[in-house]
Amino acid sequence: MKQIFVIAEIFANQIRPVTWELVAAARVIEKNLPSQQSSPAIHVIVPADHPLPLAETIAQRTGMDVIGLQIPELKTEPFAKTIEEPQKGTKKHKEKGRKARWDCMWERGAPAPHGDSGSLARGSAYSGEIYISCIEQLAEELNPSHILIAHTPQGQDFAPGLAVGINAASVPAVNGIRTDEEGLIYSRPVFDNSRNLLVRPTQHRPVVLTVMPGIFKAAVGEEQKSGRLEIRDLPHQPAGYGDQRIRHRRTLKRSCENQALKEAKVIVAAGRGIKEKENLKEIFEFAQSFSSAAVGASRPLIDMKWIEYQHQVGITGATVSPRLYIACGISGSSQHLAGMKKAEFVVAINKNPEAPIFLHADLCIIEDVFEFIDVFLTKRGKSNGFYDFK
Amino acid sequence: MKILVCIKQVGDDGETNRFDVHALEEALDLKDQLQTQLSKSVVLDVVTVGPPGACKIIRRAFGMGADRGFHCVTEKPDFVSSFVTATRLAAVAQKEPYDLILTGIMSADMMAGQTGPMLAKILGLPCATSVIKTSVPSSDMTIEVERELDNGLRDCLTITMPAVLTIQAGINTPRYPKLSSMLAAGQKKIETFKELDLFPEPIQAREISIGTEYPKKTRSGRVLEGSLSDKAAEFLAFLKEKDLL
Ligand SMILES: Cc1cc2nc3c(=O)[nH]c(=O)nc-3n(C[C@H](O)[C@H](O)[C@H](O)COP(=O)(O)OP(=O)(O)OC[C@H]3O[C@@H](n4cnc5c(N)ncnc54)[C@H](O)[C@@H]3O)c2cc1C
Ligand SMILES: Nc1ncnc2c1ncn2[C@@H]1O[C@H](COP(=O)(O)O)[C@@H](O)[C@H]1O
Numbered sequence: 001m002k003q004i005f006v007i008a009e010i011f012a013n014q015i016r017p018v019t020w021e022l023v024a025a026a027r028v029i030e031k032n033l034p035s036q037q038s039s040p041a042i043h044v045i046v047p048a049d050h051p052l053p054l055a056e057t058i059a060q061r062t063g064m065d066v067i068g069l070q071i072p073e074l075k076t077e078p079f080a081k082t083i084e085e086p087q088k089g090t091k092k093h094k095e096k097g098r099k100a101r102w103d104c105m106w107e108r109g110a111p112a113p114h115g116d117s118g119s120l121a122r123g124s125a126y127s128g129e130i131y132i133s134c135i136e137q138l139a140e141e142l143n144p145s146h147i148l149i150a151h152t153p154q155g156q157d158f159a160p161g162l163a164v165g166i167n168a169a170s171v172p173a174v175n176g177i178r179t180d181e182e183g184l185i186y187s188r189p190v191f192d193n194s195r196n197l198l199v200r201p202t203q204h205r206p207v208v209l210t211v212m213p214g215i216f217k218a219a220v221g222e223e224q225k226s227g228r229l230e231i232r233d234l235p236h237q238p239a240g241y242g243d244q245r246i247r248h249r250r251t252l253k254r255s256c257e258n259q260a261l262k263e264a265k266v267i268v269a270a271g272r273g274i275k276e277k278e279n280l281k282e283i284f285e286f287a288q289s290f291s292s293a294a295v296g297a298s299r300p301l302i303d304m305k306w307i308e309y310q311h312q313v314g315i316t317g318a319t320v321s322p323r324l325y326i327a328c329g330i331s332g333s334s335q336h337l338a339g340m341k342k343a344e345f346v347v348a349i350n351k352n353p354e355a356p357i358f359l360h361a362d363l364c365i366i367e368d369v370f371e372f373i374d375v376f377l378t379k380r381g382k383s384n385g386f387y388d389f390k
Numbered sequence: 391m392k393i394l395v396c397i398k399q400v401g402d403d404g405e406t407n408r409f410d411v412h413a414l415e416e417a418l419d420l421k422d423q424l425q426t427q428l429s430k431s432v433v434l435d436v437v438t439v440g441p442p443g444a445c446k447i448i449r450r451a452f453g454m455g456a457d458r459g460f461h462c463v464t465e466k467p468d469f470v471s472s473f474v475t476a477t478r479l480a481a482v483a484q485k486e487p488y489d490l491i492l493t494g495i496m497s498a499d500m501m502a503g504q505t506g507p508m509l510a511k512i513l514g515l516p517c518a519t520s521v522i523k524t525s526v527p528s529s530d531m532t533i534e535v536e537r538e539l540d541n542g543l544r545d546c547l548t549i550t551m552p553a554v555l556t557i558q559a560g561i562n563t564p565r566y567p568k569l570s571s572m573l574a575a576g577q578k579k580i581e582t583f584k585e586l587d588l589f590p591e592p593i594q595a596r597e598i599s600i601g602t603e604y605p606k607k608t609r610s611g612r613v614l615e616g617s618l619s620d621k622a623a624e625f626l627a628f629l630k631e632k633d634l635l
Contacts, residue, residue, distance in 0.1 A: 126545075128507075129516060153539045157519045160472070160507035169596035170473065172502045175605075185600065191499055195602040197469070202596055245516035245550040249534075254542035266634060290635060303560035315540060324634045345632065346609060347625070359605055363628060364613040365621055376622040 002040040002145040004029060007135065008058060009150045010048050013125065015057060018150040019044070020218035023062050025177065025211045026148050027219070032179045033145075040145060043067055044227075045138065047131055049075040052231055059227040068231040069134050073244070074125040103253045128158040129246055134234055136165045144206055151210035163208035169201030175212045175334075188212075193333045193356045214338060258310050258318040260294040266324045269296035269313055269340070273329015273350060273369055277306040283328060286373045289380055296320065296340075298330050314339035328369045332357025349373075391424060391432045391527075392486060393417045396479055396493040396505070397451060399444040406447040409494025413557040415564040416524060417492050418455045423526045433457050435486075439478045441466040445580050452575030453567025459580045462588065469599035472500065476508035481588040483513060490533065491554045495520055503556065510554035517554040518547055522561050527551065 004026045009016040026042045033040065044066045046055045051068030059066040135158075139147065147162070149155040151173050163170035175196065176187035186209065187196040201207045261267060268287040270280060280295075287293040296313040297306075313320055315338040325343035329350060330336060337360055340346070348361035349369045358364045365372055395417045397410040406414075414436065421432040436451040437460040438444050448459035462478050464470075483491060491513075493506035503519070510517030522544065523536040533551055536544045538558055549555075614621040629635050 128518070132511075153520055153537070156503050157507065157517075157537075160504040161511040161517065163504075163596075164473065164476075164508050164511040170504060170508075171597060172472075172504055187603070188501075189605065190501055190602070193501075193605070196605050197602050198600045199597050200600055202594070202598060205596060245553070246518060247548045249546040249548055251539075252536070252544045252546065300559065305563065316538060316542075324629075324632070341608070345634075347628075356605060358611055358613075359607045360609055361611055362609050363625065364611055365625065366613065367618060367621065371618060372622065375618045376625060379619070379622045379626055 003142050004040050004042045005135075005139070005142075005144040005147040006042060006044045006064070007131075007147065007149045007155070008044055008046045008054070009152060009154055010046065010054060010125065011154065013048070013054070015054055016150070016152075017218065018152060018213045019058070020062070021213060021216045022148045022150060022211055023064060024216040024219045025174070025209075026146070028177050028216065029146055029148075029184065032177065032184055034183060041065060043142070043144075045069060045135065047071055047074060047134060049073075049125060055229055055231065059229050062227065063225055064227040066227055066229050067138070068229070069138065070231055070233050071130060071134055073130055074127065126154055126157075127244065127246060127248065128161065129244055131158045132161045132165055135162055137234055138232075139166045139206065147206065147208045149208065149210045151212045155210050159208050159210045166206060166208075168206040168208045170208045171199050171201065172210045173212050173334075174209050175215050189334055192331055194331075194354060212334065214341075254309065258312075258320075261296055261311070261313065261318045261320050264292060264294035264320075264322050266290045266293035266326070267296045267313070267320055267322045267340075267343070268293055268326045268328065269298065269330060270301060270307075270328050271298040271330030271336075272300045273331075274301075275329075277304075279370065280306060282370055282373055286326075286328075286377065289377060296325075298333075298336050327357050327361070328373075330357055331355050332360055391430055391490075392488045393421065393432060393434045394483055394486075394488045394491045395434070395436045395451070395456070396491065396509070397436050397438050397447055398494070398497050399438065399440050399447045400497055400499045404443060404446055406450060407494050407497045407499075409496060409498075409557060409559055411564045412559050412561055413492040413494050414451055414454055414456065415562045416557055417490070418565070419562060420490075420524065420526060421455075427526065428528070435460060435488075437462070437479060437482050439464060439475055445582075448580050449572065449575050449578075450567050452578050453569075453572035454565055455571065459578070461580050461582045462585070463582050464585055470500075471595040471597050472502045472504035472508055473596050474593045476505050476512055477593050478585075478588065479505070479509050480512040482583065483509065487552070489551045491515070491552070493554070493556050495556045495558045506554055506556035513552075513554070515552050515554050516549055517556070518549055519556040520558045521555045522558045524555070524561075 006022045006026050008019045042064050044058050044064050047069040049072055055066040055068035149159045171186045173188045174186045178185050186199050190197040270283045287295050297311040301307050302309050302312045314336045319339050321342035323344045325340045325346045327348045346361045347363040348357040349365045349372050351368050353366045395414045398407045400407045417434050421434050424430040424432050434456050435458045436456045439462040445461050460482050496503040507517045518535055518537050520538045521535045522538045525534040527533040532548050534548050536546050614624050
């Protein structure tokens, strides 16, 4: 019988919510498989040093069968009391005038903390090498037709190697699943998110899919019947297993909070379309014309050191939910959208009518962003006595 | 020490993929530091798989400071499976003992983020993705890196070389190619490989593309019409109506 594997995403000994979305995606695949295939069984795979409690939760909440892979090498780290570690940049990377502040969350070999260590008591327990070799082994035995992995920094790290290892097809960043007469088709973003590519795996191979978070509706609750549970010690230690070539030293967390962005009623966000750092001034002026607005930015502006990280919106920045989000010269990448799609209203100002941001906006303003802001500010000044632009 | 950087030509104007420029900068930076601080000699090569015109980005890489360039010449298809690209890159990478192979975190056109980790697996090397910081390897054996996770987290790893790293933007500020080096680069020879030299049997793609479509709208997308002034007026009216000013 063919199987569908869902690889649970475990971080700091917790089940990350994207796992429920993967289960939902697996159900879509199961439903869409051609009927002559005997109906597959979905198995959720949980790699951890002590998978039992995690596996139990998943079996209860999804009703799916769960295989816990007990891997002692993933043993979570003792965690050092949260300490601050200023980053020592080399001379070239030194950020002028401001230092990123980092909290050290887990450190290999650090002394165990005293007393209650809270929710952070266990380490990240992720290792690409170990994940790949253990899942390869299980796949060899159970021969799954589909393996679903989250399209997250963790999933993206091991999925491609796993696909090569088991001679599978590989489809990353899946944002849609459907079928035609010939079978399943996956869609995924390409060309700076302006198109979706429709991909079909060639026949007779397993398929490794990384599924974009936020697409498939997590369908969980207490199921009537808990799934079956199996905990496995892998019998054969795969090659390279003992002497890991990638050793985890510690995990750091940025200590700064993006409080202003989280509280703002309006966010005026700038993207690469503003062209030059100096032009940020105009974005700030635009923001000041609202009674409560903060300035956000797409990631390239932070990467180019035009503005601090605290302003970054997106999957690797802040997730915001203002009443109004004004995207200025932002193309609308999925990584950016992930951070701002909860806004009540989205207005996009972009000179390219094809920019994908317009698909995700309530109001579309197809103009040069600065020409528009100038005209707007003049009008706003005239229409409203109290706002003095100068 | 030998470093290989995989660079890809993307977009209508055939520029180097943005993330690959960061990968190349990181390699140049490591090379500078290894040479000045540890007096180690470093050879820095770039490789691209692509149509004949892709040699343009190798010249640009020479301008930035790459020593040698390899070009695996292919046709220009609409869609290339990452596995096929990684297999081709592996064939070139295997010609020399590289200590470090860098790729971008993803290509702007395919947005797969797969080629680096696949290349690593084909070559049997360890791989870390989304690298946002590297330290100069002080021994020949290991390199310390930080990789970016979500929620503002980073993992600090020690990796035994040879290894593959995929480089995230924000790790550095790329230098501009020097005009003088660009001119000198004009004389430099790019070593080209034909598909058939490397692979007498065609590589089987594991996925095929059956077309593209526009992403679905998630909001109403009302387009403001008229002159700039009309649009500004309508926007202002919208803000007033929703009490957003
Ligand atoms: C792992 C990973 C994580 C990432 N995390 C994030 C994240 O958290 N947040 C984030 O934002 N990105 C993130 N990115 C980057 C993301 O993929 C995109 O590259 C980025 O969001 C693009 O930023 P942009 O829209 O500002 O730039 P571009 O895509 O270059 O878009 C610029 C836009 O400006 C328009 N424009 C140009 N000139 C004008 C003008 N004069 N007037 C009006 N419009 C103009 C153009 O038409 C274009 O649409 C991440 C990428 C990766 C790989
Ligand atoms: N045709 C290619 N030639 C050289 N390097 C490539 C090619 N395609 C992808 N890469 C490398 O692999 C990275 C990830 O690409 P992708 O998997 O397509 O998102 C890119 O940033 C490049 O460094």
